[in-house]
Amino acid sequence: MAKEINILPESFVFVDDNPAEREIVRRExxxxxxPELSAPEQYIAAIDRAGYFEITTLSADDRKRAEMYKQNAQRATLEQSFGNYEDYLKSxxxxxxIGAFDLPHAERITQLVNKTNQFNLTTRRYTAAEIEALIGDESxxxxxxxxMDKFGDNGLVTAMIGTIEGTTLDMDLWIMSCRTFKRRLEHAMFDHLVACAQQKGITKIVGHYYPTAKNLxxxxxxATIGFVKTAEDEAGNCTFEFTGFKNYQPQCGVMEIETVK
Known part of the structure; x- marks a missing residue:
């Protein structure tokens, strides 16, 4: 089930009235x-007290989450009918x-930044105030x-932040929701980033990877999008550099890209 809806097992809560079934899941x-449950009449109260499903904010994307899971199931069914993955993506x-951070999207960006763990290269977290402070910041x-695709709207699912230092862009953050893995969205974002960087006179982009248990x-x-690894320490923290602006060729090629000014 975790693989089918593309979320980590750590996000699951298994509830069963059979102690033997609970123990099997704990072990495997x-x-x-x-959660450990006692009398049936106390099940709801026990789960409620544990706070497993409490949220501090509820975005428009959250309200559509069940529908998004259904859409992903439809995409998976369609994929099975194609022998070529590129053809599937185009279908x-x-x-x-793609646009720069703005107030209408600030809440969702903040939420995404603080809950994304798998496609998260640096695992930096930002407050709402910090995200809003970046809006219109020329540095x-x-x-x-x-x-979006023919099955529906995935919503705002990726974000990146880079600091300009002279002619170098240092990537502080790059995240993407797990529900859009392997659809070349990351390549569309990088294509757009390269174009923006060139307009600002950037000649080098520096990327970082800081390993965690969840972002392997x-x-x-x-390295897969044209960066060269320049450093790696004993903890596995890596630095990459991209300087291939002159002969850069867009890498996405499977979707329409609209730039929001």
């Missing part, structure tokens, strides 16, 4: 939360909206990305 899947008729390049998926991501 220790990362899954399994989705994807449309990407940074910021981008958010929304993704993106350990070599920068």
């Amino acid at each position: 899947l220790p990362m899954v939360t399994v 989705l008729k994807m449309h990407c909206e 940074h390049i910021t981008q958010y990305g929304r993704l 998926l993106v350990k070599d991501f920068y």
Whole structure:
């Protein structure tokens, strides 16, 4: 089930009135939360007290989450009918909206920044005030990305923040929701970033990867899009550099890209 809806097992809460079933899940899947339950009439109260499903904010994207899971199931079914993955991606008729951080999207960007763990290269967290302070800040390049296709709207699912230091852009943050993995959205974002950086006279982009238990998926991501690893310490923290502006060719190629001014 975790693989089907593309979320980590750590996000699951397993509830069962059978102690034996609960013990099996605890033993086989220790990362899954399994609350201990007593009398049936106390089940609801016990789960409520544990606070598993409490949220501090509820975005428009959150309200559509169940529908988004259904749409992902439809995409998975469609993928099985294609022998070529590139053809499958093109058949989705994807449309990407990319823009700089702005107030209408600040709440969702803040939420995404603080809950994304898998596609998160540095695992930096930002407050709402810090995100809003970046809006219109000429010393940074910021981008958010929304993704839509023929099955529906995935919403705002990716964001990046880079600090301009002379002719170098230092990437502080790059995140993407797990529900849009492997659809080339990351390539669309980088294509757009390269164009923005060139307009600002940037000649080098520096990327960082700081390993965690949950972000091993993106350990070599920068290398796959044209960066060269320049450093790695004993903890596995890596630095990458991109200087290939002159002959850069867009890498996405499977979706329409709309730039929001």
